[in-house]
Amino acid sequence: MPVRAPHSPADFAAYYQLRYQVLRQPWNQPPGSERADDDEAPTTIHALFATDEGHVxxxxxxxxxxxxxxxxxxxxxxxxxxxxxxGQQVLKYLEEAARQQGQTECILHARQQAVPFYERLGYHVVAPSHLLFGTVQHYLMRKDL
Ligand SMILES: CC(C)(COP(=O)(O)OP(=O)(O)OC[C@H]1O[C@@H](n2cnc3c(N)ncnc32)[C@H](O)[C@@H]1OP(=O)(O)O)[C@@H](O)C(=O)NCCC(=O)NCCS
Known part of the structure; x- marks a missing residue:
């Protein structure tokens, strides 16, 4: 499977760049806004999908x-x-990592547009959650692992 953990500085640069490009830039958020305080916590698992050409x-x-x-x-x-x-391959990699840690359920806050993607992969909406950037409605979803 072409999904793996990022290792090199170049991996991490591409990883955060894609996160920024897809999840922050369209809402005019500043560079750096794609980072979270716990990104570097030892318990946080990162995954990237790289093409045969090495494109993240x-x-x-x-x-x-x-x-x-x-x-x-x-x-x-x-x-x-x-x-x-x-996306499906990235999510399955993360779910497998959770199972290996002994986790029995997975939750997430899905953007409205992504809800059908997560439903297709076995998640169910629990309740509406937060509104991001004043416009992007999120839904709390969960799945038994
Ligand atoms: C949501 C996202 C991560 C999904 O990744 P993806 O690579 O496009 O999705 P996949 O191709 O792996 O889709 C897996 C399955 O979900 C389905 N699916 C994906 N998006 C869907 C949608 N919007 N509506 C209905 N079905 C959808 C696919 O048809 C596929 O089903 P199949 O296995 O029967 O063919 C990706 O589209 C994305 O980055 N979107 C913008 C950012 C975003 O919303 N991120 C999520 C934040 S919570």
């Missing part, structure tokens, strides 16, 4: 969010390559 086309991360619970955040796929199964 998908990213996502996972962190423990409660007893036996993990949370997925910052899922993003290159807009030119969405709908080709990349």
């Amino acid at each position: 086309a998908g990213v996502g991360r996972l962190h423990p969010s409660g007893p036996h619970q993990a949370q997925v955040r910052y899922m993003a796929v290159d807009p030119a390559l969405q709908g080709q199964g990349i």
Whole structure:
């Protein structure tokens, strides 16, 4: 599977660049806004999908969010390559990492447009959650691992 952890400084630069390009730049958020305080925590797992040519086309991360619970955040796929199964592979990699840590459920806050993607992969909407940048409605979703 072409999904793996980022290792090199170049990997991490491409990882955060894609996160910024897909999840922050369209809302005119400043560079750096794509980073989270716990990105460098030892318990945070990062995943990237690299093409055969080495292009980083998908990213996502996972962190423990409660007893036996993990949370997925910052899922993003290159807009030119969405709908080709990349997001699915990144998510499955993160879920497997959670299982290996003994987590039994996974939660996330999905953007409204991404809800069908997560439903396709076994998640269910629990409740509406926050409104990001004043416009992007999110929904709390969960799945038994
Ligand atoms: C949401 C996102 C990560 C999904 O990644 P992707 O590579 O485009 O999705 P995949 O191709 O792996 O899709 C997996 C399945 O979900 C389905 N799916 C994906 N997006 C969908 C949508 N918007 N509506 C309905 N089904 C969808 C696909 O058809 C596919 O189903 P299949 O296995 O039957 O073919 C990606 O589109 C993205 O980065 N979107 C913009 C940023 C975003 O919203 N990120 C999530 C923040 S919570």
